[in-house]
Amino acid sequence: MDKNKRGPRQDAEINSGGAREQGHGIMTPRILTASDIPECMRLKESAGWNQTEQDWRNVMALAPEGCLGIEESGAVVATTTAVCFGQELGWIGMVLTDPAYRGRGYARCLMQEALAQLSARRVRWIKLDATDMGRPLYEQLGFRTEGLIERWLRPPGAVLPPCTAPGPFRLDVALDREAFGADRSELLEVLAKMETATLESGAYAMGRPGSKAHYFGPCVSRSREHARDLLTWFLGQHQREPVYWDVLSANSEAVDLAREHGFEKVRTLSRMSLDSVADTPRLDNHDELVFAAAGFEYG
Ligand SMILES: CC(C)(COP(=O)(O)OP(=O)(O)OC[C@H]1O[C@@H](n2cnc3c(N)ncnc32)[C@H](O)[C@@H]1OP(=O)(O)O)[C@@H](O)C(=O)NCCC(=O)NCCS
Secondary structure (H helix, E strand, O other): OOHHHOOHHHHHHHOOOOOEEEOOEEEOOEEOOHHHHHHHHHHHHHOOOOOOHHHHHHHHHHOOOOEEEEEEOOEEEEEEEEEEEOOOEEEEEEEEEOHHHOOOOHHHHHHHHHHHHHHHOOOOEEEEEEOOOOHHHHHHOOOEEEEEEEEEEEOOOOOOOOOOOOEOOOOOHHHHHHHHOOOOHHHHHHHOOOEEEEOOOOOEEEEEOOOOOEEEEEEEOOOHHHHHHHHHHHHHHOOOOOEEEEEEOOOHHHHHHHHHOOOEEEEEEEEEEEEOOOOOOOOOOOHHHEEEOOOOOOO
16 A cells, blocks of 8 residues: 555554654654653754743643654654644644654654554544645645645834733633634643733733744634734733744734734745544634634644
8 A cells, every 4th residue: 555645544553553664664653751852952943943842841741642752873853743632633743853864754654653643542633734844744644735824923123002901811712612623721721821811802812932932822812903902912021022923824814913013924834634534524613713823833
């Protein structure tokens, strides 16, 4: 059978022990733990990504068995993470291979292992945000593009008028679920330990530090006005820092707000999905409510 045409369920059956034979020999994925974080940071630095050590700790806390790596000569040379939002959705992230080890099948091996794990847990949909480098692999594994997600950057410096501080974070589970299409309350509780605010309407926004720029997101709102209030509150706290904001292209109001507030688009990724269980109805998500994504590793 063509290795590229195998579905995740079949992979689970072919190799339930984790070791996989690729062109360059046997590779054995293993679970990453906190002691691997310095190696994980080295890998993400080589790709120029924004994550911090805390981001790795967060993803390991949310997916203790879903953070996978491959080690060579005592060093982690490739990583992949899979965070589950119940059985509805698994989100793949942190797909990284050390530049010196690329093109040898490490990312494919880890993706197949992650998909096998999600399949064994009967997770119905799997999604990810793909860079141009990652997209060919995901297409071979059966993922299809469902939209685009843009990273916008606001350089430091432009001073904003002061705005009223919103209230502390209070999760409107129904609103978030309507926006995202799955229950991500566990993720939001972890991210809420950093920077959060909620409006009376239920609209909320969060932020967190990054190694290159402070990160605005997630933000969910029923109206552009409330999203703008949350954004100006956030920018008011970070006027002198660069800020990243990941916007779904489908949400034109978010794109307009980004432009109006001095952000510039710096890259575009593809949001891709794979139905793991055959004939699963599409997730009922509403991109017009999503004013900022939670991060490429979470959706
Ligand atoms: C994307 C990335 C993870 C691939 O890792 P890798 O271990 O080299 O990937 P693999 O060797 O398993 O290759 C898997 C497939 O990716 C594609 N690919 C890998 N290297 C490629 C290259 N240099 N040019 C074009 N396609 C390439 C191929 O389709 C390949 O399948 P094939 O071997 O059957 O042709 C790695 O390039 C990387 O870390 N890039 C920077 C971070 C990034 O963009 N990650 C993806 C996030 S979504």
